[in-house]
Amino acid sequence: MAANKQTEILLIGGSAGSISVLLKMLPDLRRDLSFPVVIVLHRKAGNESGLELLLNTHSNLPIMEAYDKINIRPGTVYLAPADYHLLFEDKEQIGLDFSEKVNYSRPSIDVAFQSAARVFKANTAALLLSGANNDGLKGMECIAQYGGMLLLQDPATAEVAFMPKQVLFRMNVQQILQPENMARFMNQLNGN
Amino acid sequence: MIEPDIIKDAEIEVLLKDIADVYDYDFTQYSKASLKRRLNRICIIDKFTSFAELRYRLINDASYLQRFIEEITVNVTEMFRDxxxxxxxxxxxxxxxxxxxxxxxxxxxxxxxxxxxxxxxxxxxxxxxxxxxxxxxxxxxxxxxxxxxxxxxxxxxxxxxxxxxxxxxxxxxxxxxxxxxxxxxxxxxxxxxxxxxxxxxxxxxxxxxxxxxxxxxxxxxxxxxxxxxxxxxxxxxxxxxxxxxxxxxxxxxxxxxxxxxxxxxxxxxxxxxxxxx
The missing domain is CATH 3.40.50.150 (Vaccinia Virus protein VP39)
Structure with a gap:
């Protein structure tokens, strides 16, 4: 089913325990990645640039925090800013939103994933990482509904397995990935 | 359960044009991604089961307009934010x-x-x-x-x-x-x-x-x-x-x-x- 669908966006959602996974995956992503990567992490409002800096020191690809109406490009990693929901205006443009928290979270993984699913439809790939709450579940369901690709961190490797387990019990996931295999898998999605 | 998409993209255009025609409010240049979430949200809160229902209410009930504007604009704010x-x-x-x-x-x-x-x-x-x-x-x-x-x-x-x-x-x-x-x-x-x-x-x-x-x-x-x-x-x-x-x-x-x-x-x-x- 995934054979002739070209990945146009890779979403990564995570909460507690997901930063160490990113630090393992990001260094091995190929530089000529043919799609943008958008990361939505739960984090405290206020300490924004610290994370951007940390991830940048572990990545070959440029990593930047998204700002309003930013044009997204292949081979670039975008980080949802703290305290904003991240939405997709279209395939090229991100929009931000300061509306009510969803699942006690802003940014909410559900909000970003649902918005992406509606824009990129079956060409969406989404990876859900370690985490302790339900945010991400509805987002993954929505992506499945549009025929996108569901990827999951192997709960056995997750610092907090609650979030990936929720998905595993409910949905058909295309691939369950250990942190050390994630980059290799993402690199294979390349259309170049 | 999946958040229902009560209103589709093409319907948003129709609705916004209606509002601009009937009232003096023009939302046609609002960001679509955010607006779409707000429109679906108001359908859920005010129990509209279809786009047609929301549209009918808006066009025919001027008193509903204020509530509509209040709900589709985001009014989340804080003191001394940042x-x-x-x-x-x-x-x-x-x-x-x-x-x-x-x-x-x-x-x-x-x-x-x-x-x-x-x-x-x-x-x-x-x-x-x-x-x-x-x-x-x-x-x-x-x-x-x-x-x-x-x-x-x-x-x-x-x-x-x-x-x-x-x-x-x-x-x-x-x-x-x-x-x-x-x-x-x-x-x-x-x-x-x-x-x-x-x-x-x-x-x-x-x-x-x-x-x-x-x-x-x-x-x-x-x-x-x-x-x-x-x-x-x-x-x-x-x-x-x-x-x-x-x-x-x-x-x-x-x-x-x-x-x-x-x-x-x-x-x-x-x-x-x-x-x-």
Whole structure:
């Protein structure tokens, strides 16, 4: 089913325990990645640039925090800013939103994933990482509904397995990935 | 369960055009991604099961319009949000305006007024309140009524008090209000220099000249063309050497204003340095 669908966006959602996974995956992503990567992490409002800096020191690809109406490009990693929901205006443009928290979270993984699913439809790939709450579940369901690709961190490797387990019990996931295999898998999605 | 998509993209266009035709409100240049969420949300809250139902109600019931606007615009706001921004206002920007005999400040898209009261507190504490006038405007009459009352939920006050201290405040925020059960009421002298008024950034013109305009986390709900139009409106409304303040993730870069303004110390504050048209 995934054979002739070209990945146009890779979403990564995570909460507690997901930063160490990113630090393992990001260094091995190929530089000529043919799609943008958008990361939505739960984090405290206020300490924004610290994370951007940390991830940048572990990545070959440029990593930047998204700002309003930013044009997204292949081979670039975008980080949802703290305290904003991240939405997709279209395939090229991100929009931000300061509306009510969803699942006690802003940014909410559900909000970003649902918005992406509606824009990129079956060409969406989404990876859900370690985490302790339900945010991400509805987002993954929505992506499945549009025929996108569901990827999951192997709960056995997750610092907090609650979030990936929720998905595993409910949905058909295309691939369950250990942190050390994630980059290799993402690199294979390349259309170049 | 999946969040239902009650309204489809093509239907949004139809609805927005209807509203622009029947009423004097034009939402056609609002950011679609956010607006779509709000439209689906209002369908759920007000129990419309189809697009046609919402459309019928809107076109045929003028009294519903105010509620509609209140629900599709985002009215989430905080006191002293981004404390370092308020610190810059407190220590540099506002004091530099102290040389004007009369300071005019416009808070565009003030929602329920938390920012207006925050600015009023800053002005009081640096001794400029009596020579200042704050125009706090919003598209939405309902939120302005709330703002003018100065009554806020008690829940977030602890967060606001922390923000206030981080912004350089040296008192206890509670000296500015009295607690009443689950609400707090700000002292009325804080609003004696605030004028709350409706103003629609989409369609209304410049109405005064200001030394400082704050419009934070409002432009994120507009598309690029409308943002540029509003930037022009702000430019027309700012005195030479006046300041424009935006939200943490908003910028005038890539807009027509880019070369007429200089960013202040990495903050989302820009100074008007050129005023030839």
């Amino acid at each position: 404390p370092l921004f308020y610190k810059a206002l407190r220590t540099d920007i506002l004091p530099s305006l102290g040389t004007y005999p009369f300071i005019r400040i416009w808070i565009a898209g003030c929602s329920t007024g938390e920012e207006a009261y925050s600015i009023a507190i800053l002005l009081k504490e640096i001794g400029l309140y009596n020579q200042a006038l704050i125009y706090a405007t919003d598209i939405n009459p309902g939120v302005l009524e709330k703002a003018a009352k100065g009554i806020f939920a008690a829940g977030p006050m602890r967060q606001y008090a922390e923000n206030y201290i981080l912004s350089g405040g040296s008192k206890d925020l509670s000296v500015y209000y009295i607690s009443q059960y689950d609400h707090v009421r700000f002292h009325s002298d804080l609003k004696s220099k605030i004028i709350f008024s409706t103003h629609n950034l989409v369609s209304d013109a410049s109405f005064n000249e200001f030394q400082l305009i704050l419009c934070r986390n409002v432009l994120i709900y507009f598309d690029k063309d409308l943002q540029n139009r509003v930037f022009k409106l702000f430019d027309d409304s700012l005195q030479p050497l006046g300041y424009l303040a935006l939200g943490a993730k908003e910028t005038i870069r890539f807009s027509h204003l880019e070369h007429k303004y200089r960013q202040w110390n990495g903050e989302k504050i820009w100074k008007k340095i050129s005023w030839e048209s």
